Amino acid sequence: MAASPITAAVLVIGDEILSGSIRDRNIGVIADLLVELGIDLREVRIVRDEQDDIVSAVNALRRRYSYLFTTGGLGPTHDDVTADSIAAAFGVGIDIDDRARSMLLERHKPDQLNAARLRMARVPAGADLIAAPTTKAPGFRLENVFVMAGIPEIMVAMLEQVRPLLKSSAPPLSRTVDADRIPEGVYADLLRKIAMTHGSVTIGSYPSMTREGFRNSIVVRGRDAGSVDAAAAAVETMLVTLRDDGSRSPLAAKA
Template structure:
């Protein structure tokens, strides 16, 4: 919700493979669902290529605007995994192999197997806190309000479980659904705009769909003030009542 939001978030998805369509993103929905559960308002999603300048610019723009930023992708062992270096540049700090991260990798790999490529996954910006990865052990990290996570959906979900207790949300959102039936949106759109303007602390959305019974409309009122939600719902029900046969 945009009204009265104190705790906000943005998602930054990093990867040429997402932009090309080779990989279908599954992480945006996963992160958004978690944020909704803890009442953090997701306000923006960006997707950028594996280019340092693009990542740095996006991170700096988003971290200045929102309470939390969540990134996915680009922290693996290959040459195009440049997210960690880009985050370090965005914050103006150094980056090197972190002994804590190296110890985590040793839980999965033998010392002789920690080649240069695998050690890339232990390179962490100075001052960052690690995000544990119980699946493949290569950690994510948090620097400032930016949480940097893997692009592999299963690993990202595990990292979200690790950071969820550290996040603070807003007051819970109250959601009310009003069935508009087969009334076309065009019949109530103008009046609904007026109701939305008269109740600025809630959000009001109209959602048409096709069901087995035919065309149906639903109007959803969302807000954190129970009385305000109830007042908006009453106004909408009165509007619809005058339009029904």
């Protein structure tokens, strides 16, 4: 029996993302690492800087997936409520952590460690710290939840600290079959039947606009090479048949 896949979700926290004032740059970086490690990223959510919303999302995602990665809301201001929200989600206390305070003292003199900066040393009980080499304000891990900064450069540094803690598996295999300019509406039903027959893989159709015009690509993904090859071969056979039919009735002209 094949091993269960290792799965993950990403929770982006911040009003600034939802308002469009800042564009997220972290999701893609996390996704790239997860692909490299053979971890399936199954879901991404963005929530406001509101504790109830964060708690609800954290509890749903941490129970559903092997790992949950959060970004944002670890700063010194009143709207940085991520640490408190994680503590509430797990039902544990939160207070200034001596380890985190020591990290902050590597950057700030004792008289500069005011109440606002000490907010960044507040860590839920039982959490392990994730070092931030530049700012010295740590993230943390609680069970399967990794809580990281929202600033991309800091998040990347934290993610490197997290990498060794993650279980990995063989990355999924993929085969891309060029459907050329055959419209999706022509092959959609046939592709559905192929997907039903080859249930151990996922098959997606992805249209795009190029300089040459509208094109479609069909991507087959899976973890077993034989299954991926068999499904891709079925897709190729389908497209050959449709192209042969199209020589008598041009497919590219169809809507």
